[in-house]
Amino acid sequence: MPSEENGEAQAVLTHDEYQKELLENKNYLIEVIEKEFPNRSFAVTAALSVKAQQMIFGITQVFTMILMGNPSSYKSTILEIVSVLPHCYVSDAFTPKSFVSHSANSKKNELGKVDLLPRIRHQTLITSELAPLFSGNPDQLLEYFGMLTRILDGRGFQSDSGVHGRRGYTGDFSFMWLGAVVEIPHRVWKLLGNLGAKMYFLRLPNDTDSTTEKKRKIKQILKDESYTKKVESAKTAITRFWNVIEKNPQLNEGKIIWDKERDDDSTINKIIDLAIVLAKLRGTIPTWFTSNPDSGGTNYNYETPIIEQPNRASNALYNLARGHAVLCGRNYITDDDLAVVVAVTLSSASRDRVELFKRLLDCNGKQNTEQFMESAKVSRSTALKEMKSLVILELVDMYDEQLETKPVKTIKLKDEYHWFLSLEFKKYMREFDATLNPENSKLSQKENLEKNTLSNTLDEHFEDTPSTDLPTGGIA
Incomplete structure (x- = not known):
C-alpha cells in the first residue's frame, strides 16, 4: 500500500x-x-x-x-x-x-x-x-x-x-x-x-x-x-x-x-470518427406509415433525418480523452486514452441502434436480409426497416445481391468508416463488451448478446403504427 x-x-x-x-x-x-x-x-x-x-x-x-x-x-x-x-x-x-x-x-x-x-x-x-x-x-x-x-x-x-x-x-x-x-x-x-x-x-x-x-x-x-x-x-x-x-x-x-503539439494525431482522427458515427447513431428519422401491400415490408415514408453536427461531440470526446490522460500523468493524448472514449460512445445511443451497428461490424461490415433475420431473430419486415434506417443515416449503402435462389437486399458499411472494421476498434469493442458481460458467467457470449440486445426489443421498436410519444416522431 x-x-x-x-x-x-x-x-x-x-x-x-x-x-x-x-x-x-x-x-x-x-x-x-x-x-x-x-x-x-x-x-x-x-x-x-x-x-x-x-x-x-x-x-x-x-x-x-x-x-x-x-x-x-x-x-x-x-x-x-x-x-x-x-x-x-x-x-x-x-x-x-x-x-x-x-x-x-x-x-x-x-x-x-x-x-x-x-x-x-x-x-x-x-x-x-x-x-x-x-x-x-x-x-x-x-x-x-x-x-x-x-x-x-x-x-x-x-x-x-x-x-x-x-x-x-x-x-x-x-x-x-x-x-x-x-x-x-x-x-x-x-x-x-x-x-x-x-x-x-x-x-x-x-x-x-x-x-x-x-x-x-x-x-x-x-x-x-x-x-x-x-x-x-x-x-x-x-x-x-x-x-x-x-x-x-x-x-x-x-x-x-x-x-x-504532442497529441497523437491518429488518436484525434479516431475520436472524430467516433463522434461522427455517434451523431448518426443518435439521429432521428421522422416517418409515417403507408398501407402499400407491395412494399416488401418497408411500409414507411421517411423525411430528412435529423443528425447533429459532430463538432461538439468531437470536442467533448476529445476532452474526455484529455481527462483520462490527466489520470495517467500526461498533458497530451495517446491511443491509451481511447478505451474510455469508445465505451462512452457505444453507451450514448439507444441500445437497439448500437447493437444493430455492432452486428454489422461482426459481419465485417456487410449483411443481407437473410443474415440479419437470422442473427437478430426478427421478421423480414423488421429487418428491412432496420437496414433502411442505417441507409437513411448514411452509415451504409444498400444494393440488391443475387443469391443462388433469389435476390436479397444487402447493406455495406461506407468506406469512410473503415476504422470500425479494424482489429484495433474491435479490440476496444470486445473489451467493453467484456465489462458488460463478465467472463465468470456460465452463459455463453452468444447467449449474453441475445439476452441483452435486439432479440427482445427490435420487433417492439418498429411496431406497424407510427410513434406519437413526441411531436417529432421517428426511429431512434
Missing part, C-alpha cells in the same frame, strides 16, 4: 517521482475497487476522467456522463465514492427549474441564495437518481431538455416568468455532471437526437451469472465486511489517488497547460 502523507509541506515532485507515485496509487485504487466492487474500476476511471477535465486550462464545455445499469448495479455507490473528492456538489433530487428559480414563495432578492447554477459553477455536480428527469410526460421532457440544452453550454441561463420577470446568469458557468439512471426510455433517445450531443452515458455490467454463481456471491457478501466499510475503503483509496493528481508538477495556478 502506498505510504500516507505526513501533512507537512511537500516538495515539488520530479516528473519521474510523480509518475511512480501516480502509478502506485492508481493501481492501488483499481485493486481496492475490484476487491470491494468487482468489475466497477472501469466506471470509476471514466467518472474520474470527467472530473479531471476541470483541471485542464481552457476547458469550459460542460461534460455530462450518466451511468446506466440495472438496480443494485452500484451506480449510486460509484457516485458516492467519487463525491468524497474536492469540488463536488451532491444533490440527490432536483429539477432543471432549480438551476434558476422563479419560486413564487420567495422574494426576488432572495432567489439567488437558492439558485443551483451559481453553486455548481466550476464544480462536479453529482446526482445519484435521475429517473424523474427522464420519465416525465412529453411536454415536461420538452421543457426540461430545452432548458438543459442551454445550461449544458456552460454559458449561464436566463429565463422569464410572470412572477419575477427575467432572472439568470451569463458568462462562464461551466461544470461537470455525473449522474445515474436505470435506463433511458426510447422516446428520450429520440429527444436527445433532436437536441444534440450534450449528454453522454456509460453502461454498467449486466448480471449474467448463473443461479449457482449468484448464490455463491451473495453468500460471500454476507460473510464479508459491511457495505459501509467497503465504501469507506474505496473512498480512502480514491482520495489518496486524487491527492497525487493534485501534485502534478505540470500544474500552473491549479490548471494543466495542454501540449496539443
Whole structure:
C-alpha cells in the first residue's frame, strides 16, 4: 500500500517521482475497487476522467456522463465514492427549474441564495437518481431538455416568468455532471437526437451469472465486511489517488497547460470518427406509415433525418480523452486514452441502434436480409426497416445481391468508416463488451448478446403504427 502523507509541506515532485507515485496509487485504487466492487474500476476511471477535465486550462464545455445499469448495479455507490473528492456538489433530487428559480414563495432578492447554477459553477455536480428527469410526460421532457440544452453550454441561463420577470446568469458557468439512471426510455433517445450531443452515458455490467454463481456471491457478501466499510475503503483509496493528481508538477495556478503539439494525431482522427458515427447513431428519422401491400415490408415514408453536427461531440470526446490522460500523468493524448472514449460512445445511443451497428461490424461490415433475420431473430419486415434506417443515416449503402435462389437486399458499411472494421476498434469493442458481460458467467457470449440486445426489443421498436410519444416522431 502506498505510504500516507505526513501533512507537512511537500516538495515539488520530479516528473519521474510523480509518475511512480501516480502509478502506485492508481493501481492501488483499481485493486481496492475490484476487491470491494468487482468489475466497477472501469466506471470509476471514466467518472474520474470527467472530473479531471476541470483541471485542464481552457476547458469550459460542460461534460455530462450518466451511468446506466440495472438496480443494485452500484451506480449510486460509484457516485458516492467519487463525491468524497474536492469540488463536488451532491444533490440527490432536483429539477432543471432549480438551476434558476422563479419560486413564487420567495422574494426576488432572495432567489439567488437558492439558485443551483451559481453553486455548481466550476464544480462536479453529482446526482445519484435521475429517473424523474427522464420519465416525465412529453411536454415536461420538452421543457426540461430545452432548458438543459442551454445550461449544458456552460454559458449561464436566463429565463422569464410572470412572477419575477427575467432572472439568470451569463458568462462562464461551466461544470461537470455525473449522474445515474436505470435506463433511458426510447422516446428520450429520440429527444436527445433532436437536441444534440450534450449528454453522454456509460453502461454498467449486466448480471449474467448463473443461479449457482449468484448464490455463491451473495453468500460471500454476507460473510464479508459491511457495505459501509467497503465504501469507506474505496473512498480512502480514491482520495489518496486524487491527492497525487493534485501534485502534478505540470500544474500552473491549479490548471494543466495542454501540449496539443504532442497529441497523437491518429488518436484525434479516431475520436472524430467516433463522434461522427455517434451523431448518426443518435439521429432521428421522422416517418409515417403507408398501407402499400407491395412494399416488401418497408411500409414507411421517411423525411430528412435529423443528425447533429459532430463538432461538439468531437470536442467533448476529445476532452474526455484529455481527462483520462490527466489520470495517467500526461498533458497530451495517446491511443491509451481511447478505451474510455469508445465505451462512452457505444453507451450514448439507444441500445437497439448500437447493437444493430455492432452486428454489422461482426459481419465485417456487410449483411443481407437473410443474415440479419437470422442473427437478430426478427421478421423480414423488421429487418428491412432496420437496414433502411442505417441507409437513411448514411452509415451504409444498400444494393440488391443475387443469391443462388433469389435476390436479397444487402447493406455495406461506407468506406469512410473503415476504422470500425479494424482489429484495433474491435479490440476496444470486445473489451467493453467484456465489462458488460463478465467472463465468470456460465452463459455463453452468444447467449449474453441475445439476452441483452435486439432479440427482445427490435420487433417492439418498429411496431406497424407510427410513434406519437413526441411531436417529432421517428426511429431512434
